[in-house]
Amino acid sequence: MRSLLAVSNDQIEPIGRCIMSAWTEGYVADIPYALGFYRETVPAHxxxxxxxxxKNPGLSMAPKRVLELGIGMGLGFVINAASNPSTQFEGVDFNPLHIAHARGLAEAADIANVSLREASFxxxxxxxxxxxxxxxxxVLHGILTWVSAEAHDAIVEIARKRLKPGGLLYVSYNCMPGWAAVLPLQRLMRENAKRxxxxxxxxxxxxxxxxxxxxKEGAGYFAANPSIAQRVERLMPMDRNYLAHEYLNANWFIFHFADVAAMFGRAKLEFVGSATIAENMNAxxxxxxxxxxxxxxxxxxxxxxxRDIAANKQFRRDLFGRGVSSTTSAEQNALLGATRFALAGPRGKLTFKFPTIMGELEGQAAIYGPIADRLAQGPARFDEIVALPALKAGGPEAAVQAVALLVHGGxxxxxxxxxxxPAPAQRLNRVIAGKVELGRAYSFLAAPTAGSGVQATNIELLLxxxxxxxSEESSSxxxxxxxxxxxxxxxxxxxxxxxxxDSVQAHSRAEAEAHSFLAEKxxxxxxxGIV
Known part of the structure:
Protein backbone atom coordinates (compact mmCIF):
# COMPACT_ATOMS: atom_id res chain seq x y z
CA MET A 1 0.00 0.00 0.00
CA ARG A 2 2.83 2.38 0.80
CA SER A 3 4.06 2.47 -2.80
CA LEU A 4 0.74 3.42 -4.41
CA LEU A 5 1.46 6.21 -4.72
CA ALA A 6 17.75 44.18 -20.47
CA VAL A 7 18.40 47.16 -23.28
CA SER A 8 18.54 48.83 -26.69
CA ASN A 9 22.26 48.13 -27.13
CA ASP A 10 25.12 46.66 -25.12
CA GLN A 11 26.66 49.98 -24.04
CA ILE A 12 23.73 52.28 -23.30
CA GLU A 13 20.93 51.46 -20.87
CA PRO A 14 17.98 53.64 -19.85
CA ILE A 15 18.55 55.13 -16.38
CA GLY A 16 15.50 53.50 -14.77
CA ARG A 17 16.43 50.05 -15.95
CA CYS A 18 20.06 50.51 -14.92
CA ILE A 19 19.00 51.35 -11.37
CA MET A 20 16.52 48.47 -11.29
CA SER A 21 19.07 45.94 -12.53
CA ALA A 22 21.16 46.53 -9.40
CA TRP A 23 18.58 44.72 -7.27
CA THR A 24 16.73 42.49 -9.74
CA GLU A 25 19.79 40.36 -10.63
CA GLY A 26 18.30 39.83 -14.09
CA TYR A 27 14.83 38.87 -12.83
CA VAL A 28 11.88 40.45 -14.65
CA ALA A 29 10.61 43.05 -12.16
CA ASP A 30 9.16 45.90 -14.23
CA ILE A 31 5.76 44.19 -14.54
CA PRO A 32 3.81 42.18 -11.95
CA TYR A 33 3.59 38.41 -11.94
CA ALA A 34 0.28 36.64 -12.52
CA LEU A 35 -2.38 36.48 -9.79
CA GLY A 36 -2.31 32.72 -9.33
CA PHE A 37 -3.08 30.12 -6.69
CA TYR A 38 -1.39 26.71 -6.66
CA ARG A 39 -2.97 23.90 -4.65
CA GLU A 40 0.36 22.09 -4.37
CA THR A 41 1.47 24.83 -1.95
CA VAL A 42 -1.39 24.04 0.47
CA PRO A 43 -0.23 22.35 3.71
CA ALA A 44 -3.08 19.78 3.65
CA HIS A 45 -2.26 18.84 0.03
CA LYS A 55 6.04 9.01 4.22
CA ASN A 56 5.12 10.47 7.58
CA PRO A 57 3.72 13.96 6.89
CA GLY A 58 4.22 14.75 10.57
CA LEU A 59 4.79 18.46 11.02
CA SER A 60 3.14 19.43 7.73
CA MET A 61 -0.25 18.14 8.90
CA ALA A 62 -0.63 21.07 11.31
CA PRO A 63 2.32 23.38 10.74
CA LYS A 64 2.93 26.21 13.18
CA ARG A 65 5.04 28.27 10.77
CA VAL A 66 5.38 28.20 6.97
CA LEU A 67 7.88 30.18 4.89
CA GLU A 68 7.22 30.95 1.23
CA LEU A 69 10.27 32.12 -0.70
CA GLY A 70 9.26 34.22 -3.70
CA ILE A 71 5.55 34.89 -3.22
CA GLY A 72 4.90 36.57 -6.59
CA MET A 73 1.91 38.87 -6.25
CA GLY A 74 1.08 37.04 -3.04
CA LEU A 75 -2.52 36.06 -3.77
CA GLY A 76 -1.85 32.37 -3.11
CA PHE A 77 0.19 33.24 -0.04
CA VAL A 78 -2.62 35.32 1.48
CA ILE A 79 -5.28 32.73 0.56
CA ASN A 80 -3.25 30.02 2.31
CA ALA A 81 -2.82 32.22 5.37
CA ALA A 82 -6.50 33.17 5.54
CA SER A 83 -7.56 29.54 5.13
CA ASN A 84 -5.13 28.31 7.81
CA PRO A 85 -5.39 31.00 10.51
CA SER A 86 -3.70 28.94 13.24
CA THR A 87 -0.49 28.77 11.16
CA GLN A 88 1.94 31.68 10.91
CA PHE A 89 2.86 32.43 7.28
CA GLU A 90 6.10 34.22 6.46
CA GLY A 91 6.41 35.57 2.92
CA VAL A 92 9.53 36.95 1.27
CA ASP A 93 9.98 38.55 -2.15
CA PHE A 94 12.51 41.10 -3.35
CA ASN A 95 10.00 42.92 -5.57
CA PRO A 96 8.32 45.74 -3.58
CA LEU A 97 5.30 45.65 -5.90
CA HIS A 98 4.64 42.03 -4.94
CA ILE A 99 4.99 42.67 -1.21
CA ALA A 100 2.81 45.79 -1.37
CA HIS A 101 0.03 43.89 -3.15
CA ALA A 102 0.10 40.98 -0.71
CA ARG A 103 0.22 43.30 2.30
CA GLY A 104 -2.69 45.32 0.92
CA LEU A 105 -4.85 42.20 0.65
CA ALA A 106 -3.88 40.96 4.11
CA GLU A 107 -4.49 44.31 5.79
CA ALA A 108 -7.80 44.91 4.00
CA ALA A 109 -9.03 41.51 5.21
CA ASP A 110 -7.43 41.83 8.66
CA ILE A 111 -5.38 38.65 8.21
CA ALA A 112 -3.28 38.59 11.36
CA ASN A 113 -1.15 35.46 10.86
CA VAL A 114 1.16 36.85 8.16
CA SER A 115 4.52 38.55 8.11
CA LEU A 116 5.68 39.96 4.79
CA ARG A 117 9.12 41.20 3.95
CA GLU A 118 10.77 42.79 0.94
CA ALA A 119 14.18 41.12 0.94
CA SER A 120 16.45 38.86 -1.07
CA PHE A 121 17.03 35.22 -0.23
CA VAL A 139 7.43 26.55 -0.12
CA LEU A 140 9.07 27.64 -3.38
CA HIS A 141 6.79 27.73 -6.42
CA GLY A 142 8.63 28.09 -9.73
CA ILE A 143 11.19 30.55 -8.43
CA LEU A 144 14.15 28.14 -8.49
CA THR A 145 14.32 28.32 -12.28
CA TRP A 146 14.53 32.10 -12.41
CA VAL A 147 16.97 33.15 -9.70
CA SER A 148 20.75 33.20 -9.60
CA ALA A 149 23.16 30.53 -8.42
CA GLU A 150 23.87 32.74 -5.40
CA ALA A 151 20.16 32.72 -4.59
CA HIS A 152 20.17 28.91 -4.88
CA ASP A 153 22.94 28.76 -2.28
CA ALA A 154 20.94 31.08 -0.03
CA ILE A 155 17.84 28.87 -0.34
CA VAL A 156 19.89 25.87 0.76
CA GLU A 157 21.25 27.80 3.75
CA ILE A 158 17.75 28.89 4.78
CA ALA A 159 16.55 25.30 4.63
CA ARG A 160 19.60 24.01 6.50
CA LYS A 161 19.29 26.51 9.33
CA ARG A 162 15.53 26.93 9.64
CA LEU A 163 13.65 23.78 8.58
CA LYS A 164 12.88 21.56 11.55
CA PRO A 165 13.76 17.87 11.57
CA GLY A 166 10.57 16.23 10.32
CA GLY A 167 9.74 19.27 8.18
CA LEU A 168 9.01 19.32 4.45
CA LEU A 169 10.07 21.57 1.57
CA TYR A 170 8.01 21.97 -1.60
CA VAL A 171 9.82 23.15 -4.73
CA SER A 172 8.62 23.33 -8.33
CA TYR A 173 10.84 24.07 -11.32
CA ASN A 174 11.35 23.63 -15.05
CA CYS A 175 13.29 20.47 -15.73
CA MET A 176 15.05 18.33 -18.27
CA PRO A 177 14.55 16.67 -20.65
CA GLY A 178 11.25 18.32 -21.60
CA TRP A 179 12.72 21.82 -21.89
CA ALA A 180 15.84 20.80 -23.83
CA ALA A 181 14.45 21.75 -27.25
CA VAL A 182 13.10 25.05 -25.87
CA LEU A 183 16.45 26.45 -24.72
CA PRO A 184 17.22 28.16 -28.07
CA LEU A 185 13.73 29.69 -28.13
CA GLN A 186 14.18 31.26 -24.70
CA ARG A 187 17.62 32.59 -25.60
CA LEU A 188 16.28 34.03 -28.86
CA MET A 189 13.50 35.87 -27.01
CA ARG A 190 15.90 37.07 -24.31
CA GLU A 191 18.45 38.40 -26.84
CA ASN A 192 15.71 40.02 -28.92
CA ALA A 193 14.36 41.74 -25.79
CA LYS A 194 17.69 43.56 -25.36
CA ARG A 195 17.01 45.29 -28.68
CA LYS A 216 7.08 31.31 -41.76
CA GLU A 217 10.49 32.05 -43.28
CA GLY A 218 11.55 28.42 -42.88
CA ALA A 219 14.13 28.67 -40.08
CA GLY A 220 15.75 25.26 -39.71
CA TYR A 221 15.45 25.13 -35.90
CA PHE A 222 11.68 25.24 -36.10
CA ALA A 223 11.59 22.83 -39.03
CA ALA A 224 13.69 20.33 -37.06
CA ASN A 225 11.61 20.84 -33.91
CA PRO A 226 7.94 21.01 -34.95
CA SER A 227 6.85 20.84 -31.31
CA ILE A 228 8.34 24.32 -30.81
CA ALA A 229 6.04 25.84 -33.42
CA GLN A 230 3.12 24.15 -31.66
CA ARG A 231 4.31 25.58 -28.34
CA VAL A 232 4.48 29.07 -29.82
CA GLU A 233 0.89 28.75 -31.03
CA ARG A 234 -0.16 27.90 -27.48
CA LEU A 235 1.79 30.88 -26.15
CA MET A 236 0.18 33.47 -28.43
CA PRO A 237 -3.08 34.00 -26.47
CA MET A 238 -1.41 33.75 -23.05
CA ASP A 239 -0.88 36.62 -20.62
CA ARG A 240 2.22 38.60 -21.64
CA ASN A 241 3.14 39.38 -18.03
CA TYR A 242 3.33 35.68 -17.23
CA LEU A 243 5.31 34.93 -20.40
CA ALA A 244 7.80 37.70 -19.66
CA HIS A 245 8.60 36.08 -16.32
CA GLU A 246 8.78 32.67 -17.98
CA TYR A 247 11.03 33.56 -20.92
CA LEU A 248 12.92 36.83 -20.34
CA ASN A 249 14.76 36.31 -17.06
CA ALA A 250 18.54 36.48 -17.33
CA ASN A 251 18.75 33.52 -14.95
CA TRP A 252 17.04 30.56 -16.52
CA PHE A 253 18.03 27.26 -14.96
CA ILE A 254 16.53 24.11 -16.44
CA PHE A 255 17.38 21.46 -13.87
CA HIS A 256 18.11 17.79 -13.94
CA PHE A 257 16.47 16.21 -10.91
CA ALA A 258 19.80 14.81 -9.72
CA ASP A 259 21.18 18.35 -9.43
CA VAL A 260 18.20 19.54 -7.38
CA ALA A 261 18.48 16.49 -5.12
CA ALA A 262 22.17 17.21 -4.61
CA MET A 263 21.42 20.88 -3.93
CA PHE A 264 18.97 20.17 -1.13
CA GLY A 265 21.08 17.26 0.05
CA ARG A 266 23.53 19.90 1.32
CA ALA A 267 20.79 20.88 3.79
CA LYS A 268 20.25 17.22 4.80
CA LEU A 269 17.01 17.02 2.82
CA GLU A 270 15.99 13.84 1.03
CA PHE A 271 13.46 13.30 -1.74
CA VAL A 272 9.99 12.32 -0.48
CA GLY A 273 7.84 12.26 -3.62
CA SER A 274 5.95 14.40 -6.09
CA ALA A 275 3.24 16.85 -5.05
CA THR A 276 1.68 15.99 -8.44
CA ILE A 277 0.13 12.90 -6.95
CA ALA A 278 -0.39 10.85 -10.13
CA GLU A 279 3.33 11.11 -10.87
CA ASN A 280 3.98 8.84 -7.90
CA MET A 281 2.04 6.04 -9.63
CA ASN A 282 4.14 4.20 -12.20
CA ALA A 283 1.10 2.91 -14.05
CA ARG A 307 10.89 8.71 -14.74
CA ASP A 308 11.79 12.07 -16.26
CA ILE A 309 13.32 10.47 -19.34
CA ALA A 310 10.34 8.14 -19.70
CA ALA A 311 7.82 10.99 -19.64
CA ASN A 312 9.96 13.69 -21.29
CA LYS A 313 9.06 15.69 -18.19
CA GLN A 314 9.36 19.47 -18.30
CA PHE A 315 8.05 20.52 -14.87
CA ARG A 316 8.54 18.95 -11.48
CA ARG A 317 6.76 19.57 -8.17
CA ASP A 318 8.99 17.92 -5.60
CA LEU A 319 8.73 17.32 -1.88
CA PHE A 320 11.93 17.04 0.12
CA GLY A 321 12.06 16.19 3.80
CA ARG A 322 14.49 16.71 6.65
CA GLY A 323 14.56 13.49 8.65
CA VAL A 324 11.16 12.39 7.35
CA SER A 325 10.57 8.71 8.06
CA SER A 326 8.59 6.08 6.21
CA THR A 327 5.36 4.86 7.75
CA THR A 328 4.44 1.29 8.47
CA SER A 329 1.33 0.05 6.72
CA ALA A 330 -0.57 0.28 10.01
CA GLU A 331 0.59 3.86 10.58
CA GLN A 332 -0.34 4.85 7.04
CA ASN A 333 -3.76 3.25 7.42
CA ALA A 334 -4.38 5.10 10.68
CA LEU A 335 -3.30 8.48 9.33
CA LEU A 336 -5.21 8.03 6.08
CA GLY A 337 -8.29 6.82 7.90
CA ALA A 338 -8.50 10.03 9.90
CA THR A 339 -7.91 12.30 6.88
CA ARG A 340 -11.04 14.11 5.70
CA PHE A 341 -11.91 15.04 2.12
CA ALA A 342 -14.40 17.38 0.44
CA LEU A 343 -15.62 18.04 -3.09
CA ALA A 344 -13.94 20.95 -4.87
CA GLY A 345 -16.78 21.46 -7.37
CA PRO A 346 -20.51 20.78 -7.75
CA ARG A 347 -21.35 17.07 -7.99
CA GLY A 348 -23.21 17.56 -11.26
CA LYS A 349 -20.14 19.09 -12.93
CA LEU A 350 -17.72 16.39 -11.83
CA THR A 351 -15.98 14.24 -14.41
CA PHE A 352 -13.78 11.26 -13.73
CA LYS A 353 -11.18 12.14 -16.34
CA PHE A 354 -7.71 12.63 -14.94
CA PRO A 355 -4.78 14.28 -16.75
CA THR A 356 -1.55 12.32 -16.55
CA ILE A 357 1.80 12.55 -18.30
CA MET A 358 0.87 9.53 -20.39
CA GLY A 359 -2.49 10.97 -21.44
CA GLU A 360 -5.98 11.30 -20.04
CA LEU A 361 -7.27 8.52 -17.81
CA GLU A 362 -10.99 7.86 -17.35
CA GLY A 363 -12.01 6.38 -14.02
CA GLN A 364 -14.82 3.87 -13.62
CA ALA A 365 -18.05 5.62 -12.69
CA ALA A 366 -19.04 2.60 -10.60
CA ILE A 367 -16.12 3.34 -8.26
CA TYR A 368 -15.68 7.10 -8.46
CA GLY A 369 -19.38 7.96 -8.57
CA PRO A 370 -20.20 6.65 -5.07
CA ILE A 371 -17.22 8.56 -3.63
CA ALA A 372 -18.47 11.77 -5.24
CA ASP A 373 -22.03 11.06 -4.08
CA ARG A 374 -20.86 10.64 -0.49
CA LEU A 375 -18.77 13.81 -0.56
CA ALA A 376 -21.67 15.75 -2.09
CA GLN A 377 -23.38 15.26 1.28
CA GLY A 378 -20.44 16.89 3.06
CA PRO A 379 -16.82 16.16 4.01
CA ALA A 380 -15.99 12.56 4.90
CA ARG A 381 -13.12 10.72 6.54
CA PHE A 382 -11.16 8.26 4.45
CA ASP A 383 -12.33 5.36 6.59
CA GLU A 384 -15.93 6.31 5.69
CA ILE A 385 -15.02 6.24 2.00
CA VAL A 386 -13.34 2.83 2.31
CA ALA A 387 -16.53 1.49 3.88
CA LEU A 388 -18.67 2.38 0.84
CA PRO A 389 -20.09 -0.80 -0.75
CA ALA A 390 -18.59 0.06 -4.15
CA LEU A 391 -15.08 0.11 -2.65
CA LYS A 392 -15.21 -2.88 -0.34
CA ALA A 393 -14.16 -5.35 -3.01
CA GLY A 394 -10.98 -3.44 -3.86
CA GLY A 395 -10.08 -2.72 -0.24
CA PRO A 396 -8.00 0.17 1.13
CA GLU A 397 -5.44 0.12 -1.69
CA ALA A 398 -8.08 0.69 -4.38
CA ALA A 399 -9.68 3.39 -2.24
CA VAL A 400 -6.35 5.18 -1.79
CA GLN A 401 -5.76 5.18 -5.54
CA ALA A 402 -9.28 6.42 -6.28
CA VAL A 403 -9.13 9.25 -3.75
CA ALA A 404 -5.58 10.15 -4.80
CA LEU A 405 -6.67 10.47 -8.42
CA LEU A 406 -9.64 12.62 -7.44
CA VAL A 407 -7.27 14.88 -5.50
CA HIS A 408 -4.83 14.88 -8.42
CA GLY A 409 -7.62 15.87 -10.82
CA GLY A 410 -8.72 18.74 -8.58
CA PRO A 422 -13.62 30.48 8.51
CA ALA A 423 -13.89 34.17 9.45
CA PRO A 424 -10.49 35.39 8.10
CA ALA A 425 -11.04 33.61 4.77
CA GLN A 426 -14.54 35.00 4.44
CA ARG A 427 -13.22 38.52 5.06
CA LEU A 428 -10.60 37.98 2.37
CA ASN A 429 -13.24 36.72 -0.05
CA ARG A 430 -15.24 39.91 0.48
CA VAL A 431 -12.13 41.92 -0.34
CA ILE A 432 -11.39 39.88 -3.48
CA ALA A 433 -14.98 40.07 -4.74
CA GLY A 434 -15.02 43.80 -4.07
CA LYS A 435 -11.86 44.29 -6.13
CA VAL A 436 -13.40 42.39 -9.05
CA GLU A 437 -16.35 44.77 -8.87
CA LEU A 438 -13.82 47.58 -9.33
CA GLY A 439 -12.39 45.97 -12.45
CA ARG A 440 -9.50 43.99 -10.97
CA ALA A 441 -8.77 40.51 -12.32
CA TYR A 442 -8.94 37.91 -9.56
CA SER A 443 -10.07 34.33 -10.07
CA PHE A 444 -9.57 32.53 -6.76
CA LEU A 445 -11.25 32.50 -3.37
CA ALA A 446 -10.17 31.16 0.01
CA ALA A 447 -11.82 27.86 1.03
CA PRO A 448 -11.11 27.51 4.76
CA THR A 449 -12.83 24.15 5.26
CA ALA A 450 -10.10 22.74 2.99
CA GLY A 451 -7.37 25.12 4.19
CA SER A 452 -7.05 25.89 0.49
CA GLY A 453 -8.42 27.95 -2.38
CA VAL A 454 -10.79 27.38 -5.28
CA GLN A 455 -11.16 28.95 -8.70
CA ALA A 456 -14.04 31.33 -9.40
CA THR A 457 -15.17 33.11 -12.57
CA ASN A 458 -15.69 36.86 -12.84
CA ILE A 459 -19.44 36.25 -13.04
CA GLU A 460 -19.42 34.14 -9.88
CA LEU A 461 -17.43 36.82 -8.08
CA LEU A 462 -19.88 39.52 -9.18
CA LEU A 463 -22.75 37.35 -7.94
CA SER A 471 -29.27 41.02 -2.73
CA GLU A 472 -32.10 38.52 -2.31
CA GLU A 473 -31.13 34.89 -2.96
CA SER A 474 -33.34 34.47 -6.01
CA SER A 475 -32.47 34.07 -9.67
CA SER A 476 -34.38 37.18 -10.72
CA ASP A 502 -29.86 42.65 -26.94
CA SER A 503 -30.97 43.48 -23.38
CA VAL A 504 -33.55 40.68 -23.20
CA GLN A 505 -31.02 38.08 -24.28
CA ALA A 506 -28.43 39.49 -21.87
CA HIS A 507 -30.88 39.35 -18.97
CA SER A 508 -31.82 35.78 -19.88
CA ARG A 509 -28.15 34.77 -19.74
CA ALA A 510 -27.76 36.53 -16.40
CA GLU A 511 -30.76 34.74 -14.94
CA ALA A 512 -29.46 31.36 -16.13
CA GLU A 513 -26.09 32.07 -14.50
CA ALA A 514 -27.77 33.19 -11.28
CA HIS A 515 -29.91 30.05 -11.19
CA SER A 516 -26.89 27.80 -11.68
CA PHE A 517 -24.96 29.73 -9.03
CA LEU A 518 -27.74 29.37 -6.45
CA ALA A 519 -28.43 25.72 -7.24
CA GLU A 520 -24.88 24.40 -7.52
CA LYS A 521 -22.06 26.74 -6.61
CA GLY A 529 -16.60 27.91 4.24
CA ILE A 530 -16.14 30.39 1.39
CA VAL A 531 -19.30 32.29 2.44
Missing part, protein backbone atom coordinates in the same frame (compact mmCIF):
# COMPACT_ATOMS: atom_id res chain seq x y z
CA UNK A 46 1.44 18.50 0.84
CA UNK A 47 0.66 16.32 3.86
CA UNK A 48 -1.59 14.03 1.80
CA UNK A 49 0.96 13.78 -1.02
CA UNK A 50 3.63 12.66 1.45
CA UNK A 51 1.28 10.23 3.18
CA UNK A 52 0.15 8.71 -0.12
CA UNK A 53 3.73 7.56 -0.83
CA UNK A 54 4.17 6.10 2.64
CA UNK A 122 20.63 36.16 0.49
CA UNK A 123 19.41 38.64 3.14
CA UNK A 124 17.34 35.94 4.78
CA UNK A 125 20.17 33.39 4.69
CA UNK A 126 22.61 35.81 6.34
CA UNK A 127 20.17 36.50 9.16
CA UNK A 128 19.27 32.86 9.82
CA UNK A 129 21.10 31.29 12.74
CA UNK A 130 22.52 27.81 13.17
CA UNK A 131 19.93 25.47 14.61
CA UNK A 132 17.15 28.06 14.33
CA UNK A 133 14.76 25.33 13.14
CA UNK A 134 11.55 27.36 13.41
CA UNK A 135 9.79 26.12 10.24
CA UNK A 136 7.67 23.05 9.61
CA UNK A 137 7.24 23.81 5.92
CA UNK A 138 9.09 25.80 3.23
CA UNK A 196 13.46 46.39 -27.81
CA UNK A 197 12.71 49.42 -25.68
CA UNK A 198 9.72 49.39 -23.37
CA UNK A 199 8.35 47.08 -20.73
CA UNK A 200 8.95 43.36 -20.54
CA UNK A 201 5.45 42.50 -21.74
CA UNK A 202 6.08 44.60 -24.87
CA UNK A 203 9.39 42.83 -25.38
CA UNK A 204 7.63 39.48 -25.02
CA UNK A 205 5.10 40.38 -27.69
CA UNK A 206 7.88 41.48 -30.02
CA UNK A 207 9.72 38.22 -29.38
CA UNK A 208 6.69 36.13 -30.25
CA UNK A 209 6.16 38.15 -33.42
CA UNK A 210 9.77 37.50 -34.41
CA UNK A 211 9.42 33.78 -33.73
CA UNK A 212 6.28 33.54 -35.85
CA UNK A 213 8.06 35.34 -38.68
CA UNK A 214 11.04 32.97 -38.47
CA UNK A 215 8.73 29.96 -38.60
CA UNK A 284 0.08 6.50 -14.78
CA UNK A 285 3.41 8.18 -15.47
CA UNK A 286 5.48 5.58 -17.32
CA UNK A 287 5.24 3.74 -20.64
CA UNK A 288 4.29 0.14 -19.93
CA UNK A 289 7.61 -1.14 -21.21
CA UNK A 290 9.59 0.86 -18.64
CA UNK A 291 7.60 0.08 -15.51
CA UNK A 292 9.50 -3.03 -14.44
CA UNK A 293 12.85 -1.26 -14.92
CA UNK A 294 11.80 1.70 -12.78
CA UNK A 295 10.18 -0.53 -10.15
CA UNK A 296 13.42 -2.49 -9.82
CA UNK A 297 15.65 0.60 -9.45
CA UNK A 298 16.79 0.97 -5.82
CA UNK A 299 18.49 4.37 -6.12
CA UNK A 300 15.73 6.97 -5.55
CA UNK A 301 17.58 9.71 -7.43
CA UNK A 302 18.29 7.60 -10.50
CA UNK A 303 14.72 6.27 -10.35
CA UNK A 304 13.42 9.84 -10.73
CA UNK A 305 15.86 10.44 -13.58
CA UNK A 306 14.42 7.41 -15.36
CA UNK A 411 -12.19 17.28 -7.99
CA UNK A 412 -11.54 16.52 -4.31
CA UNK A 413 -9.60 18.41 -1.65
CA UNK A 414 -7.85 16.90 1.39
CA UNK A 415 -8.80 18.81 4.54
CA UNK A 416 -6.64 20.05 7.42
CA UNK A 417 -6.41 17.95 10.56
CA UNK A 418 -8.35 20.58 12.51
CA UNK A 419 -11.23 22.62 11.09
CA UNK A 420 -10.02 26.24 10.71
CA UNK A 421 -11.93 29.34 11.77
CA UNK A 464 -20.92 36.92 -4.64
CA UNK A 465 -20.55 40.70 -4.40
CA UNK A 466 -24.29 41.03 -4.98
CA UNK A 467 -24.95 38.68 -2.06
CA UNK A 468 -22.50 40.60 0.10
CA UNK A 469 -24.45 43.76 -0.77
CA UNK A 470 -27.69 42.23 0.49
CA UNK A 477 -32.93 39.45 -8.03
CA UNK A 478 -29.37 38.26 -8.60
CA UNK A 479 -29.80 38.54 -12.38
CA UNK A 480 -30.90 42.17 -12.07
CA UNK A 481 -27.94 42.91 -9.82
CA UNK A 482 -25.53 41.08 -12.13
CA UNK A 483 -26.71 42.96 -15.23
CA UNK A 484 -26.20 46.28 -13.44
CA UNK A 485 -22.70 45.35 -12.25
CA UNK A 486 -21.70 44.10 -15.70
CA UNK A 487 -22.97 47.31 -17.27
CA UNK A 488 -20.92 49.38 -14.80
CA UNK A 489 -17.80 47.42 -15.78
CA UNK A 490 -18.65 47.53 -19.50
CA UNK A 491 -18.74 43.71 -19.63
CA UNK A 492 -20.87 41.93 -22.22
CA UNK A 493 -21.90 38.34 -22.70
CA UNK A 494 -20.45 36.71 -25.78
CA UNK A 495 -22.30 34.59 -28.33
CA UNK A 496 -20.11 32.87 -30.93
CA UNK A 497 -17.38 35.37 -30.11
CA UNK A 498 -19.59 38.44 -30.53
CA UNK A 499 -20.93 40.72 -27.76
CA UNK A 500 -24.59 40.22 -26.84
CA UNK A 501 -26.21 43.65 -27.24
CA UNK A 522 -23.39 28.58 -3.55
CA UNK A 523 -24.25 25.40 -1.56
CA UNK A 524 -20.76 24.07 -2.28
CA UNK A 525 -19.14 27.36 -1.30
CA UNK A 526 -21.00 27.30 1.99
CA UNK A 527 -19.80 23.75 2.56
CA UNK A 528 -16.22 24.90 1.94
Missing amino acids: IAFAALSVG QDLAREATEGQHDLELI ISGRSDVQTGAGLDLVQALI LCLPQGMRSRVDAEADPVFKETL QVLPLPAQAPD LTALHSG ALANDLVARMRALNINWLSEGNPVT LPLWRQL
